[in-house]
Amino acid sequence: MTSGRHVHPETSSISEGYDPSLSVMAVRPPIYPVSTYCFATAQQAAHHFEVALGKVAAVPGERESLIYARLNHPNAEMFEDALRSVERGAAACAAFTSGMSAIVTVVLTLAKPGKKVLYQRPVYGGTDHFFRQMLPEWNIDAIAVAEGEWQEALAEHGPNLAFVYVETPANPTLQMIDLGSLRAEIDRAVTDRHVPMVVDNTFLGPVFQSPLEHGADAVVYSATKFLGGHSDLVAGAVTTRDPELVARFKTMRAFFGTICEPFTAWMLQRSMATLWLRMTKQSKNASKLVPLLVKHPAVLRVHYPSLFEGEQARIFQKQCRAPGSMIAIELRGGREAAFRFLDALKRVLIAVSLGGVESLACHPRTTTASEMSDDDLRVSGVTDGLVRISIGVEYWRDLAEDLSQALDAAAG
Ligand SMILES: Cc1ncc(COP(=O)(O)O)c(C=O)c1O
Known part of the structure; x- marks a missing residue:
């Protein structure tokens, strides 16, 4: 289903994973709302089951067969091919x-x-x-590591360590982690095996950050966010x-039954075609709005990657291609001011x-961080006056006008 030739992600996000000749020459992919797939012969069915279960190798050139939609289906495969093609360093993808x-x-x-x-907070x-609440029930301990304490934590927990998990930029404060340095730190501490590093790249997406090129083994996404991009799917x-x-x-995934169903996978593939356009415009919009936020007297602090200083600025320069469209602002006057702004x-x-x-x-x-303890909120920098803003693709001056008048209201 893939072209195999290397093209720019702006191109592959539109075309990768779809072959019109497999779908009556339709220019864009159809939806396959199908639960099960048939075989020409009983022998072929038996063979494909053996391949799927890893009992025999596929015949060279043979495509993995579709069997049953809880295992795999064309719309999931097409979206997976498109995302894999735009994620630098990726060889495979699962929806x-x-x-x-x-x-x-x-x-x-x-x-x-x-x-x-x-894992490092905030996530x-x-x-x-x-x-924290559920993994201990499976007798798996998830230990939060404070910034700057990785060396100690890896030395203590290395022998029993299954993997390391980080989110960068982190939700909601946009704090960044130097993935290359963390990878090196893990490898220095655990020398007898490879400890996987898992990175949540939801905030910058494959457009602006490529964790696999900085030592990550797996990159996870809430595709509900930028990949879907229209707030109409999960x-x-x-x-x-x-x-x-x-x-x-x-x-x-096959046993949990957590594969993305055909209609949603189809919507995701459609959204991939505009991923570059949307994320680039959103990031430009946010960059135009940030100076207005910084200058307003109601605002104590703006968290936005291009404003970072010191170590955080260094990480941003090294690891990211643009600041993105997530902004967090801290308002003078705490929760009351934040609520006045939002209202x-x-x-x-x-x-x-x-x-x-x-x-x-x-x-x-x-809302999203309401279950965190006071101590965690303090360590993570989630203050009472903090408001998280996701900037869309609207005309930026309309957003500027709205944000300015709401900041005036926050000032009271
Ligand atoms: C950074 C990040 N990761 C993961 C998730 C979870 O994704 P979902 O809501 O699609 O299950 C979210 C949801 O807000 C998120 O912001």
Whole structure:
């Protein structure tokens, strides 16, 4: 289904994974709302099962057969090919029903009872909840590591370590982690085997950041966000350098039943065609709005990668191709000012989630991060006055007008 020739991601995001000759020469892919696929003969069915179960090798040149839609289906395959083609360093990809099902599937593939997981906070609230509240029930310990304490943590937990998990930029404060340095630190601490590093790249996506080129083994996405890009679907994805690793995730996915269903996979593939356009415009919009936010007297601090200083600025320069469209602002006057700001917004909608064509804003402390303890909130920099804004593709001056009047309202 793939062209095999290397083309720029702006091209492959539109065409990779789809062969019109397999679908009555339709220019764009159809949807296959099909649960099961038939075989020409009983012998062929038996052969494809043996291949799927790894009992015999596929005949050279033979395509993996479609069997049953919980295992695989054309729309998932086409989206996976498109995402793989734009993720630098990726050899394989798997599509999931949500970002969380991708994360849970990856975690339970890599970690077994008695093992440990190290991760750096902040991470998305759902991930944090799963790590801290639920993994211990499987006798897997997820230990949060504070910035600058990796060496110590790796030395202590290295022998039992299943994998390392980080989110960069992190939700909601955009704090960044130097992936290359962390990879080197892991390899220095654990020398008898390779410890996988899993990176949540939801905020910058394959357009602006390529974790696999900085030592990550698996990249996870909430495809609900920029990959889908229209706030009209829930999905997830994982890319890897090693096809064997994705094969393991897909085996687990088949039993969890967490494959993205055909209609959603079709919508995702359609969205891939505009991923570059959308993310580039969103990032440009955000960059134009940031000076206005910085200057407003109601704003104490703006978290945005191009404003970073010191070590965070160094990581941004080294690892990212653009600052993206997520902004966090800290308002003077804490929660009251944050709520006044949100309530005054006319065009930007108050909603969790992010990465869609429309601009959204939320108050993490009382929504997405509301389950974090006071101590974690402090360490993660999630203050009462913090508002997270996802900038869309609207005309930036309309957004500027809306944000300015809402900041005036926040100032009281
Ligand atoms: C950074 C990040 N990772 C993962 C997730 C979970 O994704 P989903 O909601 O698609 O399950 C989210 C959701 O907000 C997120 O922001």
